[in-house]
Amino acid sequence: MIVSTLRLPTLQMAPRSTSSEIDALQARILACRACQAAGYVEEARPVRHPWTPRQRLMLVGQAPGALTHARQFHFAGPGGRVLEQWFEQAGFTPGTWRERTYLTSLTRCFPGKSSHGKGDRKPSPRELAQCRPFLDAELTLVRPRLIVLVGTMAIEHFLGKRPLESVVGRLIEHPERRYLPLPHPSPVSRWLNQANHQHLVSRAIALLAQCRAELEL
DSSP states (O other), X not given: OEESSOOOOOOOOOOOOOHHHHHHHHHHXXXXXXXXXXXXXXXXXXXXXOOOTTOOEEEEESOOOHHHHHHTSSSOSHHHHHHHHHHXXXXXXXXXXXXXXXXXXXXXXXXXXXXXXXXXXXXOHHXXXXXXXXXHHHHHHHOOSEEEEESHHHHHHHHOSOOHHHHTTOEEEOSSOEXXXXXXXOTTOTTTTSHXXXXXXXXXXXXXXXXXXXXXX
16 A cells, blocks of 8 residues: 555564674675675675664665775765755754664675666676575564665565656555655756655655654654
8 A cells, every 4th residue: 555644553563683683694694705606796795784773764775886885884975965864854863864774775795887887787686586585584683664765676676666756755555564765865866856756755754754753763
């Protein structure tokens, strides 16, 4: 069901996982070299985000970019600064959005630049399949109250193929999960540069603010 305002039923929340369980999962992620061995990426340097029990929100992106690969933290480039602005507009205390959010992605290693010379290469279905068990395990262990989907690929992975205009600015409810889609926050995004799309982003930020308060994010 897609809603533009919040109608949030009470979900039965399972007990929170222990830090040792998530530490063990992240150790397996960091040790993985499957995509390098298969020739999908030049260098496997999986990125992980530190978990804390305070994180009731999960953010899922496409894959690490070049700066994330180099600096080893998610959204290390200009897009991360835009995301930070969006979270602060939603009422998160400045400088805390990374601490309050479990950041992850569909794949864990920088896929390299696109062969067309613009942007990064999109991970292939086989790469997505290689990393899918890690993401499934994170969802099970972190048990987020809200999942923010950033960018077309993450949105399609969870919700199926849909135009951004049909999902940005809406809260998507499933029986045990809630999704809030956002466009990729690249400062050079053509989609973001359209005034009507900026309005949809503003609606999404307002929904994030409501979720932050009502779900204690």
